[in-house]
Amino acid sequence: MNRSTSDQAADAHALEALHARIEASLARQGLMQHLGARLLRVEPGLCEIALPYSERVTQQQGGFHGGAMGALADIAGGYAGLSVLDEGLEVVTVEYKINFLASFNGGELHALGRVVRPGKRVIVTTAELFHVAPDGRRQSCAVMQQTLAPVPQKY
Template sequence: MDDPTQAQQADPKVQARIRASFDRQGLMSHLGARIARIAPGRVHIVLPARPEVTQQHGYFHAGATSAIADSAGGYAAYTLFPEDTEVLTVEYKINLLAPATGDHIEAIGTVLKPGRTLTVCQLEVFGVQQGGERKLVANGQQTLIRVNRPGQ
């Protein structure tokens, strides 16, 4: 891969801010999702397979897949925002390309176009087998807005 963020990690203060925010998300905790990687403009979120996040056929549920994709993109944008701001999703579209199966799924949010107000991200979700084999199961795009932290 020729992705420059692959070798980079976000600044430790940025990582701490991202992790603290993520830890306050009830849905991510409820789903059992965790942040796997934080780089400038790029965040990976992993969701382990378990019955509570599947649909009736045993695949990862589209809602769980979409939720971690949304959060991965949001936090990717947040890595580039000033410390006194927050991030909110304006809209996102996701295409479910294949049934999501595997030991876990991994959502990767990547900033395509940062902005002072609006930021656009690419969303990818991979089904990952125990041996490491990866398959793209969802792809999307997201628009986020940077807002001042309440009380600022």
């Protein structure tokens, strides 16, 4: 069955509104702004965020710091969860577990968050982190599972 042009336009408008909502929330994240994170993509149940390599995100040996990687995964999973909630709600992280698979420097990290199970009281997400080398080569470097709780938006 073909969708009407008006249905397609409504879907495009809803996706633009979702992107604007997530982007506005990300702009309120002081840590992510300090580290230089940027929103790459958002769809219902999915969010991708990039973090460029800089002296702000390194550990003592020059690789991406695990804390920066964990924060990026947390944000991508959190915004994936937020993308399935109504306006007027936010999410808080209840817990997450991350496995670091490899260490990299240079380039940037991309975190791809996905909703595994949406819910009214608990949302479960995952995020996979990829290192993107300057030549465009992508390698997986961490995986995370997360539990979120929806809360009322306070701003």
